[in-house]
Amino acid sequence: MADVVPVTIVREIRECGFDEAWLQDYIWDNPSCLAACFRVDGLEGVMKERSQEGGGRLDLLLKDPDDETMYEVEVTLDETNADHIIRTIEYWDRERRKWPKRKHIAVLVAESITARFFNVIHLMSWAIPIVAVQANIVEANGQKSLNFTRVLDTYEEPEEPGDRENPEVVWRRDHPEVVELAETLLDVVRPVVGPSRLKFLGGYLYIGLWKHGSPYFWFRKSKGAELRLWLHDQFLNKGADILKKAGMAYKPAPETKKDNRSFLVDVDKPTIESKAEAFRALAELVKSSYQRYHDAEDK
Template sequence: MSQKYVKPERLSLRNHAELSEKWVQKLIADDPSILGLGDLVLRDQERIHPRAGRLDLLLQDAETKRRYEVELQLGATDETHIIRTIEYWDIERKRYPQYDHCAVIVAEDITSRFLNVISLFNGTIPLIAIQMQALKVGDSTTLVFTTVMDEMTRGLVDEDEDAEAAPTDRAYWEARATKTTVSLADELLKTVREFDPTLDLKYNKFYIGLSRDGQPFNFVTFRPKKSHLNLDIKLPETEEIDTKIEAAGIDTLEYNKRWGNYRLRLSKEQVKGQKEVLRDLIKLAHERRTS
């Protein structure tokens, strides 16, 4: 069966009678992944900065904790929006220096002159430029975001502080991942409670942690995905632990040297089948947390 081709029509949002900047802002706020910057979570929108206006969107990477100060502009980039983008980034990084920050400007037309100017800053000011195209396909309208200038990589923030700053609930994670993968955190909580029955799961936007009497008490954290669960265990990297994990056939992500975490990628079968190995690792982490 042959595929039907529909030629898209390029739209100008700046001159459109119905599609506004607020419309674009809401689309990104509802699904930040459409920007193509990774697994981002909305922290705030229309964030008021005294004497500097309103920051359109504040986004944060769910894994690395990098924050993105996003300025939207319909039409072509201009010097006013460039200055505003950098100013918002500067205010946020001074207010919250424990986070890594990146300025992002999203515009319909990223001019070559603009790229030449902001490329002078990139390296001292982490800055991303994203070109946005509105296309009408049949009766539908879509947006295409293309990164035309990327940023530098920065650091992370303490997990306990993040848990306090961005609380959420179980329903959030079941929608973000699945009920099945969130239930894997319940299974591992049973193991955790063998060593401390007072601990509970603590839900926030970036991971599911542990709490004691409502306060963060993290030596393991959980990040449910669509088909698996990422488990972070706070342990020093040693050959003995490496061998234990490898012998169990557990998939691993790169060791997080900054925060001292093993990062395991667990399927439902591995949570059940490697219960003793996971118990040993959790016990070690608990002993280090309470010593």
């Protein structure tokens, strides 16, 4: 008989009788609860409610004891808005000026990141080391557990100025097989997504529209032939059905949130060419997913 896996229910933190101050205290008392979100062994608290020049207080300042990386953490249970993002980045910038020889990462811990501001953080994270972490309470068999999930982290540490090369040159020289995959995929999906191009970054290569530059499909340098694509929850089941019917192996990316998900798909050139219709169908869904966010931004 197959093992029975308990069904979990996601609860709002306030619904369970806790508030923002409780969440902040919990992280301060147990800083390593966020360690898995940053792929480190452990974290230590440096300061809580740290006063900032010019006003305001940084909720939490944490550090990795192994390499002294510092994490400027803002905590909110309110729906994410522009003030939360701006404050997170401002505090990060002030702390990195005080500790210029250390690596700094801005962290926004929130229960809900709205569609509009998820996209804003996503765009900023290509240039600023900002990580979004979703906090919620999960209940299974009557037992409640606090859960943290990294929902966004696309930043790649820049190379030293003296060692910089054109990213496209580096990709074509060091990873020609991945570039060939991306070019093959671009040819397949261009009739669906419209005028588009390959965008080469330090750690990423993606297909995006000329207008917005949104990463419709992308490859990560460290993952080789692993294709990533993002879908809004409205199209999640349709995307999974397309992949299943095409016989393509896939899995959810670790960065997830309740209204979107990235899929990871192992691909090669013959797969892309032989399953072109499936990739064009996925492109329609990805395009519609991003359109929802751009429409939200314009309102």
